[in-house]
Amino acid sequence: MCNDNYGKKWTRDETILALSFYYEMPYGKINRSNKYLQSMADLMQRSLSSLIMKMVNLASLDESLLCRGVTSLPHSSKLDKEVWVEFKGKYEYLLLEKERILSSYNTSIKLTNPKVKHLPPAIDLKYYTPKERLVLVRKGQDFFRKAVLSAYGERCCMTGIAVPELLQACHIMPYSKCKSINDCLNPSNGICLNYLTHKAFDLGFISIHKTTKIIMVSDCLKKHPRIDETTKNWLLFLENKSINFPERNMPEYNFLEYHNDCIFKS
Incomplete structure (x- = not known):
């Protein structure tokens, strides 16, 4: 399914989901062949490319990656930075927010x-x-x-x-x-x-x-x-x-x- 929605601004909830996906998979698997990301992009009515780019932008804020010399294009938005800071080291809140947001989609996908x-x-x-x-x-x-x-x-x-x-x-x-x-x-x-x-x-x-x-x-x-x-x-x-x-x-x-x-x- 293709959901380009080109130019559609990312919401706070969508950014939180992208952050949770970032934590749950190796950096090297954030690519177009990832079926899990494809299913999540479809659920969010976003293109897969858009979701991948959002996760890469969030990765650019990860100091642990920067210390290892892993770099990405620094196109993170003000919202990206706010969400990153808000949930940094607060994994229980990230998990609860992820489940709240997913439940709002009324999804039957087993996660x-x-x-x-x-x-x-x-x-x-x-x-x-x-x-x-x-x-x-x-x-x-x-x-x-x-x-x-x-x-x-x-x-x-x-x-x-x-x-x-x-x-x-x-x-x-x-x-x-x-x-x-x-x-x-x-x-x-x-x-x-x-x-x-x-x-x-x-x-x-x-x-x-x-x-x-x-x-x-x-x-x-x-x-x-x-x-x-x-x-x-x-x-x-x-x-x-x-x-x-x-x-x-x-x-x-x-x-x-x-x-x-x-x-x-x-």
């Missing part, structure tokens, strides 16, 4: 996987309506997963494995220990790992140094009575190597510090 965890009991949800709580519980994990995997280009940050079925979005500070909903959803509290490294990370056998981003391997693993050659080749080989940095949402110091101090078996 998220409802089989997600409940929010940890430590988080106070009294400031949210029942409908907002449902969104945060059912769709928050899906947003987190997409945002983390897309930030790392859908590759394990330790091994480089890129088979989607073998990858997971791993919380650095465990989901159950997060003090706020935003910490649960924050892509900077996540890293992309394969199943084995994810399990080893959760158990504290490996960690990432809070300042150098170097992979650390626990002595408990090295001295494990049942350590085998395969495990040595897979995990001990990672020691002192740097992680592959994400395109955006670099792991934050405070989350890594928690993992280093409270989970890693040093």
Whole structure:
């Protein structure tokens, strides 16, 4: 479907949707072959080219991309900048606004996987309506997963494995220990790992140094009575190597510090 609407000004709601799409996919997949973007452009009655351009304009405001030398044409509007600042680091509000806007389109498109965890009991949800709580519980994990995997280009940050079925979005500070909903959803509290490294990370056998981003391997693993050659080749080989940095949402110091101090078996 072609919806050019040439010259039609972007609204705040449309810009918020474009921002949420930007967080949920690798920068390299913001292109015309992306079927998800095509379906969203049709839903918004925008051309695919227009939606892509809006996402690229928003990307030009992302300091993490600029630090990596990724540049784009600086055609962001005043509204783009306002929306970027408004939702910077406020992922729960972005998710709620996205769902509000999508519901206004009365769409039947399935956007998220409802089989997600409940929010940890430590988080106070009294400031949210029942409908907002449902969104945060059912769709928050899906947003987190997409945002983390897309930030790392859908590759394990330790091994480089890129088979989607073998990858997971791993919380650095465990989901159950997060003090706020935003910490649960924050892509900077996540890293992309394969199943084995994810399990080893959760158990504290490996960690990432809070300042150098170097992979650390626990002595408990090295001295494990049942350590085998395969495990040595897979995990001990990672020691002192740097992680592959994400395109955006670099792991934050405070989350890594928690993992280093409270989970890693040093």
